[in-house]
Amino acid sequence: MATVLVCDDSPLARETLRRSVATIPGVTRVLAASSGEEVLARWPVERPSLVLMDVRMPGIGGTEATRRLIALHPEACVLMMTVAEDVDGVARAIAAGARGYVVKDATREELAATVVQSLTDVAGRRHADPATGLAGAVPQPTLTEREMQVLTGMSRGRSNAEIGRELYLSEDTVKTHARRLFRKMGAADRAQAVAVGFRWGLVH
CATH class of the missing domain: 3.40.50.2300 (Response regulator)
Known part of the structure; x- marks a missing residue:
């Protein structure tokens, strides 16, 4: 309750x-x-x-x-x-x-x-393991370096266009990397991906 x-x-x-x-x-x-x-x-x-x-x-x-x-x-x-x-x-x-x-x-x-x-x-x-705070082991995906860069940009509140400018990529390419990392992380959108990223220590 x-x-x-x-x-x-x-x-x-x-x-x-x-x-x-x-x-x-x-x-x-x-x-x-x-x-x-x-x-x-x-x-x-x-x-x-x-x-x-x-x-x-x-x-x-x-x-x-x-x-x-x-x-x-x-x-x-x-x-x-x-x-x-x-x-x-x-x-x-x-x-x-x-x-x-x-x-x-x-x-x-x-x-x-x-x-x-x-x-x-x-x-x-x-009911989690007090040492880890996790209810069992959660497999974390392996993100590519580019996906990590896109996730980091999202965690700083950057738009896809801003991330693209920083990484010298087109906005469409950033969106492609974003879709892939969403799929890997089981996230529906960028805010959820950032939440999972912080929880897993992928971004700080």
Whole structure:
């Protein structure tokens, strides 16, 4: 049974999300916070299974709140929420320890699938090997040097065109390398690939 803490500075967005999350199987309690500061104050008391954190908020913002929360409580599980695919903000939050992201205009089914997967990961970590933090060995793919360069560029928030300029490649060639590394990493998009890359220590 899981508790989810929803953090968004918009009262309407917060309430809409709270209602959507409350219908997800396995979620027994949904809390709401209006700022990153509130999450930092409440997490040690409530200890939610998952935090849904808006990337851009007034005050310290979602990315910095995530960094501080995970620095203080490494076991915290945070998913970022963003209006569009804000790869730069998401990548910085993932670098700080967020587990992934969900777009705010995701369908209810997409939101539910992402939350359920995150909660499953949390449950898996509880039964993990304490030495490795992994529930069994996960085979990591071997990326080519070029794929590593593309992944590194993504982790720094670079667009495909910017990565192409840095590597003297066409944008189409960068996209080809990106598709290959997504396939190898089991990632649906660049933000998920960056998340996996940070988790596996491929990018720093």
